[in-house]
Amino acid sequence: MPDMKRLEELESRIPHDGVRTRFAPSPTGYMHVGNLRTALYTWLIARHAGGKFILRIEDTDQGRLVKGAVDVIYRTLAECGLDHDEGPDVGGPVGPYIQTERRGFYKEYAELLIEKGHAYRCFCEKSESGEDSGDFSRSEDPCRALSREEADARAAAGEPYVIRQRMPREGSTTFHDAVYGAITVENKELEDQILLKSDGLPTYNFANVIDDHLMGITHVVRGAEYLSSAPKYDLLYRAFGWEIPTYVHCSSVMVTDAETGAVRKMSKRHGDPSYEDLIAEGYLTPAVVNYVALLGWSPGGEREVYSLRELAEIFDIHGVSKSPAVFDIAKLTWFNAEYIRAMAPEAFARAAEPYIRRAVRDPAIDVLQVAALLQPRTEKLSDIPEKVDFFDAVPEYDAELYVHKKSKTDIPGSLDTLRRLLPALEAVESWDDESILAVLTAMAETDGVKNARIMWPLRIALTGRAVTPGGAVEIARILGKSQCVARVRAAIDKLS
RNA sequence: GGCCCGAUGGUCAAGUGGUCAAGACGGGGGCCUCUCACGCCCCAAUCGGGAGUUCGACUCUCCCUCGGGUCACCA
Numbered sequence: 001m002p003d004m005k006r007l008e009e010l011e012s013r014i015p016h017d018g019v020r021t022r023f024a025p026s027p028t029g030y031m032h033v034g035n036l037r038t039a040l041y042t043w044l045i046a047r048h049a050g051g052k053f054i055l056r057i058e059d060t061d062q063g064r065l066v067k068g069a070v071d072v073i074y075r076t077l078a079e080c081g082l083d084h085d086e087g088p089d090v091g092g093p094v095g096p097y098i099q100t101e102r103r104g105f106y107k108e109y110a111e112l113l114i115e116k117g118h119a120y121r122c123f124c125e126k127s128e129s130g131e132d133s134g135d136f137s138r139s140e141d142p143c144r145a146l147s148r149e150e151a152d153a154r155a156a157a158g159e160p161y162v163i164r165q166r167m168p169r170e171g172s173t174t175f176h177d178a179v180y181g182a183i184t185v186e187n188k189e190l191e192d193q194i195l196l197k198s199d200g201l202p203t204y205n206f207a208n209v210i211d212d213h214l215m216g217i218t219h220v221v222r223g224a225e226y227l228s229s230a231p232k233y234d235l236l237y238r239a240f241g242w243e244i245p246t247y248v249h250c251s252s253v254m255v256t257d258a259e260t261g262a263v264r265k266m267s268k269r270h271g272d273p274s275y276e277d278l279i280a281e282g283y284l285t286p287a288v289v290n291y292v293a294l295l296g297w298s299p300g301g302e303r304e305v306y307s308l309r310e311l312a313e314i315f316d317i318h319g320v321s322k323s324p325a326v327f328d329i330a331k332l333t334w335f336n337a338e339y340i341r342a343m344a345p346e347a348f349a350r351a352a353e354p355y356i357r358r359a360v361r362d363p364a365i366d367v368l369q370v371a372a373l374l375q376p377r378t379e380k381l382s383d384i385p386e387k388v389d390f391f392d393a394v395p396e397y398d399a400e401l402y403v404h405k406k407s408k409t410d411i412p413g414s415l416d417t418l419r420r421l422l423p424a425l426e427a428v429e430s431w432d433d434e435s436i437l438a439v440l441t442a443m444a445e446t447d448g449v450k451n452a453r454i455m456w457p458l459r460i461a462l463t464g465r466a467v468t469p470g471g472a473v474e475i476a477r478i479l480g481k482s483q484c485v486a487r488v489r490a491a492i493d494k495l496s
Numbered sequence: 497g498g499c500c501c502g503a504u505g506g507u508c509a510a511g512u513g514g515u516c517a518a519g520a521c522g523g524g525g526g527c528c529u530c531u532c533a534c535g536c537c538c539c540a541a542u543c544g545g546g547a548g549u550u551c552g553a554c555u556c557u558c559c560c561u562c563g564g565g566u567c568a569c570c571a
Binding site for chain 1: 498499500501502503506507508509510511518519520521522529530531532533534535563564565566567568569570571
């Protein structure tokens with residue numbers, strides 16, 4: 001029944017030239033941190049070995065198609081630097097790379113399996129999940145005992161059917177995983193899983209085996225949620241007589257539920273952050289990649305900051321951990337701040353500009369100077385606007401702000417300071433840090449007080465905030481002389 | 497519930513029979529200082545429990561407990 005000529009042609013295309021890995025997402029329009037990590041490790045294994053990284057789209061679930069979903073995958077991989085050598089968009093020797101475009105292949109192989117006695121047609125009604133409506137457990141599926149002749153006849157007559165894998169009833173199966181080691185299960189625990197659905201499309205489990213084989217995949221990297229179905233894969237490979245690839249199962253990425261405090265798997269359903277969500281929140285791509293790489297994998301030393309390229313050099317399956325890892329936004333935030341501080345000032349300014357301009361419309365305010373103040377104080381870009389809004393206008397504030405114990409200031413004293421500061425500032429010729437600072441320190445010296453006694457009132461008058469990025473001198477410089485003088489005047493009026 | 501996997505501080509984790517059990521984040525304290533940050537220093541905090549094996553267990557074995565996963569014509 002199967003077209004052997006065609007199968008031979010397919011098999012003849014399989015590359016046998018070193019490591020080949022693949023990222024095989026289903027297009028849901030959402031790449032959460034767990035998906036990203038799987039893609040990253042998969043890419044890392046290929047690049048570390050100088051092999052090929054392939055992108056394959058698993059869209060066999062016709063009921064869950066989301067338009068534009070594939071674009072999210074392309075965009076995310078590209079932004080993260082996870083370039084692929086073969087895929088729907090770039091082609092390759094073992095295409096097509098979209099499963100629905102390969103539908104003919106699966107059918108042939110399913111038929112081949114029936115031929116070999118490792119699969120059979122099942123005409124039973126679809127079993128509703130949830131309710132256990134079946135009158136028989138799968139192990140006693142009546143179709144399993146149907147003769148080939150009868151099954152073929154019913155199929156030929158147009159009766160709908162699915163093709164199920166015929167699991168051995170006795171014995172056990174042991175498969176090997178690169179991170180979990182050997183895992184053995186009793187064959188009687190294995191269900192006669194569906195290989196080909198009644199719509200002619202393969203199930204995930206079947207399509208995976210067929211495609212991984214036909215694409216010459218040497219290392220199958222996937223989430224640990226597939227661990228329990230792995231023995232079925234081995235049985236399938238053996239039934240076909242194919243070489244079994246190296247399996248690399250990665251533990252799940254968990255998250256602590258904000259409401260219940262319970263640890264659960266990350267999911268779209270609960271609104272857990274996707275890659276795009278994180279970027280929108282002001283996280284930098286390399287920081288996210290770096291953090292995710294270390295979430296469930298350790299290079300072993302004390303170093304934590306690595307570029308993608310460095311990761312590719314040192315990545316080793318040996319460091320992949322078996323237990324689930326909890327996503328910690330605080331640690332990601334630290335990585336992000338670390339990357340921000342390491343940026344060239346101009347690069348940071350460019351990245352920060354849109355966020356600065358969201359709060360600072362005044363074109364007289366120089367973005368580069370503001371960015372310089374912000375760089376060491378920014379953990380994520382989205383924090384920026386609220387830190388610099390005072391540049392546009394002094395917000396409403398309480399005069400109590402002038403009272404600061406450490407600087408030894410109070411309201412009357414501040415008023416006096418500002419009154420005397422006004423003419424001095426107006427007299428400054430060249431409006432730069434040194435000159436401004438000179439005026440302030442000179443007054444402090446004259447008064448015989450600490451600089452803070454003078455700086456604090458000025459800064460409050462200029463910003464109306466207790467906490468600001470940068471000190472009185474830097475802010476005065478950026479504001480410019482006239483704006484600075486105007487704000488000091490306004491503050492004097494306010495306190496008088 | 498059956499089956500599978502896992503278990504070092506709150507989190508990420510090193511560790512592979514003999515260590516005062518790394519490091520990082522977060523937390524606490526301090527220094528620096530024109531606020532805040534940055535930077536620097538210090539502190540608290542971990543081998544889930546019980547049996548074994550061994551001269552000696554975080555490291556090996558078993559049991560318990562607790563986590564997680566899986567039991568779809570979804571991936």
